[in-house]
Structures are given as structure tokens and as C-alpha cells.
Amino acid sequence: MSEIPETAGDVVWQSSPPGSIYDYIRVASFSIGPDGLIEQWSLRAEEQFGLAAATVIGRDPVEAFMPPELRPRGHRRVAEILDGKEWTGIVPFRMPSPDGGERAQGLAELYVMPSRTAADERAALCIVVDVRALRGIETDLAASQAIFGQSPYGFLLFGTDLTVLRANRRFATVFGGAPEEHRGHTVHDYLSRPEADRMSAALQRVLDTGESVTDLEIVGSAPGGSDRRHWAVNLYRVHSGTGRPIGVAGLGIDVTRRHNAAREAADARRNLALLNEAGARMGNSLDLETTARELLDITVPGFCDLASVDLYQTLLAGDDPGSGPCDGRGELRRVAFASAVSDGPLASGEGGDGEVGVGDVHRYRFHSPYASALRTARVHTVRGADGGLVHTTLAVPMVAHDTVVGLVQFARAKGSEPFGERDRALATELASRAAVCIDNARLYRREHERALILQRSLLPPGDPEAAGLDIACRYLPGSAESEVGGDWFDVIELPGHRTALVIGDVMGRGLRAAVAMGELRTAVRTLALLDLEPAEVLSHLDEIARGLGAPGGSQQASRVSHKSRDADLSEVYLATCVYAVYDPVTRRCTFANAGHLPPVLVEPGDDPGEPAMLLDVPPGLPLGVGGEPFEEVEVDLPEGALLALYTDGLVESRDHPLDEGLNAFRKTLTDPDRPLEDVCDQVLGSLDTRHGEDDIALLLARIQGLPADAVGDWRLPREPRSVGRARELARTQLLAWDLDDLVDTTELLVSELVTNALRYGDGEIRLRLLRDRTLVCEVWDAGLVQPRRRRARDTDEGGRGLQLVGLLSAAWGARRTPRGKTVWFELALPDGESTPPELTEEQILSMF
Numbered sequence: 001m002s003e004i005p006e007t008a009g010d011v012v013w014q015s016s017p018p019g020s021i022y023d024y025i026r027v028a029s030f031s032i033g034p035d036g037l038i039e040q041w042s043l044r045a046e047e048q049f050g051l052a053a054a055t056v057i058g059r060d061p062v063e064a065f066m067p068p069e070l071r072p073r074g075h076r077r078v079a080e081i082l083d084g085k086e087w088t089g090i091v092p093f094r095m096p097s098p099d100g101g102e103r104a105q106g107l108a109e110l111y112v113m114p115s116r117t118a119a120d121e122r123a124a125l126c127i128v129v130d131v132r133a134l135r136g137i138e139t140d141l142a143a144s145q146a147i148f149g150q151s152p153y154g155f156l157l158f159g160t161d162l163t164v165l166r167a168n169r170r171f172a173t174v175f176g177g178a179p180e181e182h183r184g185h186t187v188h189d190y191l192s193r194p195e196a197d198r199m200s201a202a203l204q205r206v207l208d209t210g211e212s213v214t215d216l217e218i219v220g221s222a223p224g225g226s227d228r229r230h231w232a233v234n235l236y237r238v239h240s241g242t243g244r245p246i247g248v249a250g251l252g253i254d255v256t257r258r259h260n261a262a263r264e265a266a267d268a269r270r271n272l273a274l275l276n277e278a279g280a281r282m283g284n285s286l287d288l289e290t291t292a293r294e295l296l297d298i299t300v301p302g303f304c305d306l307a308s309v310d311l312y313q314t315l316l317a318g319d320d321p322g323s324g325p326c327d328g329r330g331e332l333r334r335v336a337f338a339s340a341v342s343d344g345p346l347a348s349g350e351g352g353d354g355e356v357g358v359g360d361v362h363r364y365r366f367h368s369p370y371a372s373a374l375r376t377a378r379v380h381t382v383r384g385a386d387g388g389l390v391h392t393t394l395a396v397p398m399v400a401h402d403t404v405v406g407l408v409q410f411a412r413a414k415g416s417e418p419f420g421e422r423d424r425a426l427a428t429e430l431a432s433r434a435a436v437c438i439d440n441a442r443l444y445r446r447e448h449e450r451a452l453i454l455q456r457s458l459l460p461p462g463d464p465e466a467a468g469l470d471i472a473c474r475y476l477p478g479s480a481e482s483e484v485g486g487d488w489f490d491v492i493e494l495p496g497h498r499t500a501l502v503i504g505d506v507m508g509r510g511l512r513a514a515v516a517m518g519e520l521r522t523a524v525r526t527l528a529l530l531d532l533e534p535a536e537v538l539s540h541l542d543e544i545a546r547g548l549g550a551p552g553g554s555q556q557a558s559r560v561s562h563k564s565r566d567a568d569l570s571e572v573y574l575a576t577c578v579y580a581v582y583d584p585v586t587r588r589c590t591f592a593n594a595g596h597l598p599p600v601l602v603e604p605g606d607d608p609g610e611p612a613m614l615l616d617v618p619p620g621l622p623l624g625v626g627g628e629p630f631e632e633v634e635v636d637l638p639e640g641a642l643l644a645l646y647t648d649g650l651v652e653s654r655d656h657p658l659d660e661g662l663n664a665f666r667k668t669l670t671d672p673d674r675p676l677e678d679v680c681d682q683v684l685g686s687l688d689t690r691h692g693e694d695d696i697a698l699l700l701a702r703i704q705g706l707p708a709d710a711v712g713d714w715r716l717p718r719e720p721r722s723v724g725r726a727r728e729l730a731r732t733q734l735l736a737w738d739l740d741d742l743v744d745t746t747e748l749l750v751s752e753l754v755t756n757a758l759r760y761g762d763g764e765i766r767l768r769l770l771r772d773r774t775l776v777c778e779v780w781d782a783g784l785v786q787p788r789r790r791r792a793r794d795t796d797e798g799g800r801g802l803q804l805v806g807l808l809s810a811a812w813g814a815r816r817t818p819r820g821k822t823v824w825f826e827l828a829l830p831d832g833e834s835t836p837p838e839l840t841e842e843q844i845l846s847m848f
Contacts, residue, residue, distance in 0.1 A: 025137065028128045034121040036060060036078050048130060061126075065093040081124045084114045090131060107131040154231075154252040157238065162186060162203050165247060174254075176223050191220045202235060206248050212236040217259075218252075230259040264422075271426045274298060278430055283437030286444045288316065292336035295408070295434040301340035303426070304410040306390065309336040311398075311406035311438065313361060318446050328371030332406065333361045341413045342389055370407060373397045377404055379424050384414070392418050396427045398435035405435050405442075452477055454514045464491035466499035467772040468584020470702040472676030474684060476649075477695045486513035486575065487647045487697040488521050492528045495813055495824050497584055497706065497772050500528045503645040503699050504577035504596065507622075516548055516573050520623070524579070531815035534579045534592035538623070538630040541577065542594065545624035548573040574624040578617070578645055582637070585770065587705040589643070591615065591633045595622035597651070600665065601635075602642040602672040611666035612644070641703045642672035642679070649694035656688050676700050712769035718758065726754040726767050730777070733769050741830045742775060745808050752801040753779040753823050756787055763820065774810065775827045782820035 028048040033039035038061055041053035049056075049065075056064065062074035070092060081087055091110045111127040154171035156164055167182040175182070175190055187203070188196040195218055202213050213235040221229055231252045238247045282294045292309040300307050310332040314320075334356050356362050364371040369380040373395040384390035393411040397404050408431045412419065419427075456475070464471050471491060486506025494500055502524050506517045523544045527537045576596035582589045591599065596619070602612045618631040637643065644665075651661030668686045669679070679700060689696055712733040716722035727747045734743045750767065756779075757765045763782025770776040787802055805812050805825050812825035 025129060025133050030056075030061075030126050030128070031115070032061060032078065032081070032124040032126065034082065034117065034123055036082060038064075039123065045128070048128070067092060078124075081112050081114060082122045084122060086114060087112045109134065151251075154254075156182075156250045156252070158203055158248045158250065160207065160245065160247055162200060162207075162248075171252070174222050191218065195220055199233070202233075203248050203250075206235045206237050207245060210237045210245070217255075228256075229254060230256045267422060270302065271422065274303060274426065275429065275433075278433050282434055283440060286441045288438050288441045288445065289335050291434060291437045291441055293338075295430065296336050296338035299410060299430065300338040303423070303430075304394075305341045305413040305416060306339045306409075306411040307337070308334055308356075308409045309398075309406060309434075310334050310356075310362075310408075312404075315405050315438075315442055318442070318449065328374035329363055329366055330374075331361050331363055334358050370395045370409075374404055374407055379428055381419065381424075384411075389413050391416075394419055394424060394427050396431040398431045398438065400432070400435035400439035403439070405438055408434070454518060459488060460491055465773070466491055466493060466582075466701075467497035467770075468587070468703070468705050469499055469582065470676055470704055472680050472700045474680045474698040475696070476684070476689060486517040487649065487695045488517045489645065489697045489699045490521060490524060491699075492525055494528060494531060494581065495776070495815060495826075496768075496778055496822070497770050497774075497776055499582045499584075500524075501580045501582065501589075501643075501645060501699065501701060502528075502577065503647065503697060504575055504623075505647045505649075505697070506573065506575040516545075516575070519548060520545065520575055520577075524577075531813075533632065534581055534590050535630040535632045537579050538577065538592050538594045538620070541575075542621075542623045542626055542630075545573050545575055546626055548624075574622045576622050580645075582701075582703075584704070584706045584772070585711055587637050587639065587703060589635050589637050591617045591635065592620070592630050593617045594620045594630060595625075597646065597648060597662075600644040600646070600669060601637070602644075602669045603638055604640040604672055610670070611663065612642075612669040614662070614666070637703045639703060639705055640672060642669065642676075643701045643703065644669060645699040645701075647695070647697040649696040650683070650687060650689065650698060653688055653694075661687065672702065676702060706770065706772060710771045712767075714767045716754070716765040716767060718763065718765060720758065722758065722765060723751055723754045726750050726765075726779075729767060730769060734775075737771055739771075739775065739829070742827055745827065746775070746777065749805050749808060749825055750777055750779070752805055753777070753825070756801060756823065757781040757783070760785060760787065761820070771829075773829070775829060776824060777827075778822050778824040780817065780820065780822050784816070784820060786814040786816070786821050787823055 026044060026048055028045035029042045030038055030045050031040040037058055038056050041051075041056045045056075046052055062071050062078060066074045074091075077087060088111045089109075090107055093106060093108050107130075109129045109131050113125045113127075115123045115125045117123050151168055151170060154174060155168040156171060157166040159165045164182050164185045167179045169179055172179045172182060186196075187199040190196070191199060199216075199218060202216055205211070206213055213233070216233040216235065218231045218233050219228055220231070221227060232255045233253075234251045236249055237245055238249050240246050277298050278295070281298060282291055285291060285294070288311065292311070295309060296307045313331040313333050316333055316335075335358065337358050364374070369382045373380040374397055377397045377399050379397070380395040382393040382395055384392060390411045391414045393409055396408045396410065398406040398408055408427070410419075410427050459475055460473070463473065473489060473491075475487070475489070486504075486508060488502075488504055488506075490500075490502040492500040492502065502521075504517070504520065504524075506513045506520065508516075520541060523541055524537065527540050532540070575594075577594045578591065578596045578599060579594075580589050580591045580599070598617050598619070599615045600612045601615055615633070615635060617633050620630045621628050646665070648658070651665050652658045653661070656664075664687055665683065668683050671679075674682075680698060683698060684696075712729070714726075714729050716725060727750055730746050730750045731743050734740070734746055739746075746769075754765060754767065761781030761783035766778075766780035768778045768780070770778070802812075809825035810828050812823075814821055814823045
């Protein structure tokens, strides 16, 4: 019961949950009349003893509730009470059952007070409490006191208004003061605002729902301390004996050590994961800038908030970096930058306070920590500027093979944890791995560039020119991931306005393949100048290729060819090649193939939807295998036809088999009338040319034979007057071509060659004049002995004709033919301003 004042002087009594000890202790009462019998029996007594009033009233309490052995003593106590004596004690009792039997027994604390009836007779009022309930309360109080007073964990009891009702000594030890001084405080008095709001919300939720909260992590610091502490808080709602919520209990455990240990374990796992990722991702591209970006992709934001990579300019230029630490003042270029918090560049620069963007070249001051890190090859910690975004930066030198190649900056923004010793060790390891990858990329780039320079230097510069041919070509090296290959092509001018078209592929990559390609290309040009047949050229090339892998050259290779095949295959040079000789006068092309892909021909007038034609040229064995002769095939090419020579990189890759690539290539060559440059672009754009597995060579030639009016061809009988006839024919033809300036020189030289054919040759004589970019004169006969230029003696009357030919012509020579030989000379066409060359005195005297 509680009293609530409603008006002044008035008190209204009402029933309400008392919220006191009586919620836990059930107090019963009954009265004994003057005759010693039970006179009144309360409802609480009915609940406690389980007997109704009608059953008990009128009975002797001693006989009804006390064991037989204690009844005499009980009767004496009742008599003393009725005589007016108070008594308090613990009395054993039994609870009889309604059928006369006995129920459970127990102990009761009994308080007996003498009383008087209305007739002024002596009676007694008895108050009974079950001792077992009292013992339970005593135990609960002891446990509560142990929790609050002896618990090693902080304990708080919050009221329904979320203020502290009670705090234990451990809590007071951490947050200061005596336990009772914390009464009335709120969580905002102990925690930062974000954490306090989170804690208040959890308290309110527990109070409203009754659902407990376990291991709520709260971060804060003790008064007077700066260290961040971590507590695991358990919250549960507290009820009164009647089940009414009276507050929330909170138990806080300091888990800072456990949190630190977990964080260290997480850091260790993170570091291991970063190292594993670095090993898997970095260095696969063999590119300096890509490797630097991969390092930043791995570390931002997993390890730091901002990062940048600076490499020495000499390293990027392909030069060797100096061995050991440097002075730190060399030029560096920023090759990569990454940020998880800002798009701006990382502050560094000349004095460490400027901003350097990606691609900028800069230097560090000699006394700056960045230059010191480069100079000493040790990690330096740089504090961020006041008011800036960064609070700590690690300047980590990139050291590969005892050589500093650059600098990495790992920075953490304000609000992030500062770098520790483990972070420094991890940064050093990551920078070292990146440095090794970058140095490997540098070495590869240097080899790649040298091989590429070598290979390009061995290819024809620009678009070659040839008589009777319109030529376009393309060369694509392998990507940065694959080494340079041995693909090559060449266009060689031969006597008689003929042209040799060559394309080949040395098996393998790198400098070795490029060098082998250069040797073979040089050999091809040398053999071409000998004016050999295509099959002969490939036969000689085969011997040369076999000699490249033998210590003693081709002869030694021939001697040991019969030995065991268990030789080191790394020294075997194999190559494929197509060698074709085109004659613009007859528009006939002679092919020989050494294991290469067949040429492709597009004839004018073909159906535009029909694929181009593969020429049936016997493939033969690759160069360097030996043992089999090569075959020749002559093909008459129509005017305007398109001839394509190519290497396997154009039509074959891992994703596209050879047959599929050949069909796709043939389908792109359906229009022979398009400009050749456009055709080249269309082919490279339509096919899969970006696979990067091999380099690509493409040579296109459109057939444009010499017109009939550009050719003069006569046959002369073998008689002395043919010399004059030859001069007359040459004069007439040159005048018809408006080459008056070349008439005298041509007549003189034609006279010398025809005279030599009469004196030293055999059979019928043939004279042919060809006009294209130059004037070519050819004299044919059936003799097999080729003329040889020699110096005549002072007493010789002749022998100076070939010397005269050599002095007056731009070039001259002789070649074998199937039916004899051909001696030729070439004269440059006049440009309208220059005059024909005249012999000087020194040149005339040199003939004697």
C-alpha cells in the first residue's frame, strides 16, 4: 500500500505494487484466542500453509502444526504467551493435509505478540515467515554484493530513466571517484558523443523490448588517458519480484588486449594476403609503368590511403642505374599515383612541399627525407604538415640487386592508424618485390627495344619501289608480353627491271631470332645479286641456316649432319621463306617455297564475294632442315592482279586455328582495285592482329607490267655489221623515247657489249632496251663464259671496253640464263637539268 496526496490534508489509500522486500517474502498472520485455539486465519496463511480457514480455526496450533516430540514444549510456550510474554524464534512445523495426513515439513520464523480481546481476555497475534525464503534473500543479497563489490568487471545498474543507480568498485576504479559518486550519471558522462548515442540506443532498446545485448563493442578512453580502450558490454533488463521492469544492468569487460591481439592477427593475415597478391600480380606484364600501377592497386586502400611511385629517369631511358645507394638528387619521374581519399597528387616535390603529377620529372632536395631514403636505401617516416590531409608517409626506396631504382611513398590520411614496425617491414618487402619486377621489366624492355631496332633496321625503309609493281607493306612486332620475332620481308631490285619479293620467318623470339633473321636477309640479298634462280637461292639459304647453329659454319654442319640427332636443339636455326622473282616485261613470276604459307592471288574481274586464291606452290622443307631440293613454279600474273605474301602471325593464334585464319584473310582480299594502303589497313583491322603471340609481316604487290612501248627487243645475226645495226636501233628507240641526252652514251656502250658478244659469245645476239625509272640495256647470247672486268696492259690494244662500260653506266653486270648469258648496263634517266656524265682525265688514264 502507498499513500498518494491528492488534495491538501487528504490522503487516498490505494493498492499498488509495493516494490519492496514484501514482493519476495510472503508474511502470514493468525491469532490465538484465550483458550489457546486458532481464532483467526489470514489469506496469506492459507497460501503459505495450503489450508483453508475453515479447516484450521478452532484447532490447537501446537497439535496441528508441530511434530509430536515438540508439542510439550510448544504447549508451555503458548501458556507463557497467553500470560502476556512476547516470543520470537524459529519453530519447526508440519503442514497437515485435509484428509488428516501430514504434508511437507519446514521451519518458520515466528513472532508472537500478546493481545487482548474485546472482553479483556488474554490472546496472541502471530506473524509467520518461511525461513527458506529468508535464506534465499540472504543468498541473493550476498551474490548481488559480490557482483557489485567483488567482480573484476565493471558493473552498472541503470534506472528506467537511463541514469546510473549503482556502480561497482571496479567501474569506479577505471573512471575515477567512489562508486556512490556515479549515481545519477549518464553514458554521455563517460563516452564520446557517437559512442554514447550508440550505448543509449542499446539501453533503451533493452529496456523497451527485454531482449538482451551481448558483446556490444564500445570504444573510449579512461579519464586522464589518451589510449583507446575497447569494452565488450552485455546488457539485460532487471525486473522486480512482481515482474515489473526497474532498469537495465550492464556488465563491461575490457577487451583491449584481445582487440589488439585480433588486430595484430588481422594485420598479419592482411600482410600475408598482400604479399601473396603481390607475388601473383606484379611482374606479369614486363612493363615498368604497369608494374608500378600494379603495386599501387595492391596497396591502396588495403595498406594505405595514398601512394605514388617515382623511378629514376635514367632507368626509364633504358640506361643502367648506378650500383648501390646514390646521392638522391637524380631526376625522377612519377609513373604512378593512387588515392582512396583524394584525387590530387601526393605532396612531395623539390622541397617535399610541392605537388607532382603523374608523368612529371622532378628532384628531391638533398636534405629532404625522400632524398635521404634514396641515398641510404632505408625507410624514412615523414610527418604530414599541419592542416594537411596526410598525417604519416613512409618513404621507401626501391632496391633491386643492391641498386636503388626509385622511391615509393605510402601515406595514411588523418583518422587512419599510424604506421607501425610491421607496416614498415611490409612496405620494405613490397617495394623490394616491385623493384625486382621493375628491374626485370627494364632488362626486358632494353632487350626488346634492341631487338626491335635491329629487326626494323633489317626491314626495307618505307614503302619499297619496283618496276612494274605497286607495293605496300606492314610490320607489327609482338606485344610487350611477347618477345620480338624473326619475321622479315624484302624487295630486291634485280637486273632487267626484275624484282625479287622475299618474305620469311625465323622460328623463335628475341635477339637470337632477330640476329638469325638479319643474317638470312643479308644472305638473300647477296644471293639475289648473283641473279640465281629462286630454287638455287633457297638451297644456298638452307645451307647457310644449317651453318648458323654449327661452330664451323655450313661446311662443318654438312660433315656432322649424319651424326646423332641428340644435339642441343637450342642451337638449331629453322626458318620458312618464300622467294619470288617477277619480270615486268612478261608479267611472269617464279616462286620457290621453303615451308612457308602459300602466296595469295586476287585476279581482276573475280567475283567480289569469292575468296582470294591460294597459289599452288610446293611448300618444301623449312630452311635449316636440309636433305630435299626446292621446286620452282612459274605463274603468269594478269595486269592489275594483287599478290599477297604474309607470315603466320597474321592468320594463326591460340584462339584462331590456321585454316580459320587463312579463310578470313582470303575473304578480306576481294577487291584488287582498292589502294594498297587501304587494303593493308583493312586486313590488319579485320583479322585478329592484337593477340601479341607473334609478330606480323604483310607484303602486297599489285601487278603493273611494263607497257609494250617501253620495251625495245631485237635479234641480231652473228656478223660484224650487227654492231652498227645495234647502234642504229638504240639511237632510233631513244629518240622515240625523247632520251636524246642518252643517245651517244648508249650507242657507245651498246657497241661495246655487242662487240664482246661477237668476239667471245656464241649463237644469236639479242638486244633489249627497257625504260622505266631507269634505262636498261641487255645484250643476250648463247655463250656460257661471263665477261670479267680487268685492267689492260700498256701494250694491249683492246681490253678496255668493260672499263668504259663501268665508268659511263650507273651499274652493269652479267647473269646466266637457261640458254647462255646476258650482259647489261643501266643509265639514269635525265631530269631535264643535269647533263650526261663526261669522263675526266683521271678516269681516262685509269684505263691504261
